[in-house]
Amino acid sequence: MRAARTQDAVAQHGEPQAAGAWSARPRAGRVSGGLAGRSPVLLAVGASACISASAMFVKLSGVNAGTAAFLRCLLALVVLVPVALAERRRLGPRPARAQLFDLVAGALLGIDFVFWAQSIHDVGSSIATVLLNIQIAVFPLLALVFTRARPGARYWRMLPVLLVGVALASGAIGHPEPGSSPLSGVLYGTAAGVAFAGYLFLTRQGGGGAHTVHPVCLSTLAAGVTSGVLGALWTGVDPAPGWGPLGWLAVMSLFGQVLALVLMGPALARLAPVTSAALLLLQPVLAVMLGVVFLGERPTVTQFAGCVLVVAAVWHTSRADH
Structure with a gap:
């Protein structure tokens, strides 16, 4: 499993925010030019669209969780390393503090990749992407602990709804899709969502600079190790699973990792967290559609109800007061 360009700027200039909003400001300054000068909303929409198809490609590859997670990082580095080196020559080195954020965030991303891939095998690509939205519950808590940015009352009201929705979507409550493993799926999906929330939080804290590819390259390197x-x-980990699986993983790495994370970095650095969360809704919606249309996945009625609850809870938590 991102959302009105001016909210973070309003918060920094001291104007009142919506009662349900909260903000964890990035520390780095803003810059113009390149992707960093593009609309953060459009960048986040593009990243969400790319990520929504990632689970489908992992499932099509047919490899185990460790192989999928490791090879997606290795394949992504083939593209990222030369581009990152060119960016470094053009812009100079990235600050050491920011690089530390990149590496720690990447370590969490590697954990997310492994658990998420296993969740895909257990409950299907569409439901696994919905489960990843547990990060919506974790991200504000990280901001509260580390930056003292308090979630609004709406967040606390909707948190139980989100958790019930996750349980229904996974099949842990209600009727799971035949052949799925709902209990292990929700556990691995939750673990992936927590790790992904940590990645997003650290990316936001270390983002905002002119470099867009270099931080993704460092994070991917750390993710590959973990x-x-x-x-x-x-x-x-099978380093040579065959050309077919490698092909699917290469497509997933190019779109779901390289392009998605390159677009996401500059977007997260300039978007208020509530806005980012709203745009993340595109991921589960598109993932469910892709899973049903292209993979023949058939979530049950209660699982669809859980998906609706998750999307509704995130939307309600993220929307601005009127």
Whole structure:
């Protein structure tokens, strides 16, 4: 599993925010030019669209969780490294503090990749993407603990609704899709969502600079290390699964990782968290559509009800007061 360009600027200039809103400001300054000068809303929409198809490509590859997570990072680095080096020559080195954020965020991203891939195998690509939205509940808590940015009352009201929706969508409550493993799916999906929330939080804190590819490259390198270690210890890692699986993972890496994260970095650095959360709604909606149309997945009625609850809870939490 991002949302009105002016909210963060309003918060920084001291004007009142909506009662349901909260903000965790990025520390780096804003710049113009390149992707950093584009509309953050459009960048976030593009990133969400790319990420929504990622689970479908992982499922089509047919490889285990550790292999999928490690190879997606390795394949992404083939593209990212030369572009990041060119960016470094053009813009100079990225600040050391920001690079530390990139590496720690990437370590969490690697954990997310492994658990999310396993969740895809257990409950399907569409439901696994919905489960990833548990990060919507975790992200504000991280901001509260580390930046003292308090979630609004609406967040606390809708949190139980979100959790019930996640349980229904996974099949842990109600009727799961035949052949799925709802209990393990929700556990792995929740773990992935928590790790992804940490990645988003650290990316926001270290973002906002002129570099757009370099931070993604560092995060992907760290993600490759952590996913490789976790995958080797848990599911095993097959470095040569065949041309078919490699092809699907290459497509997923290009769109769901390289392009998505390059677009997401500058967007998160300039969007208020509530706005980012609203745009994240595109991911589960599109993922469910893709899973049903292209993979033949058939979530049950209660799972669809859970998906609706998750989307409604995130939308209600994210929208501005009138």
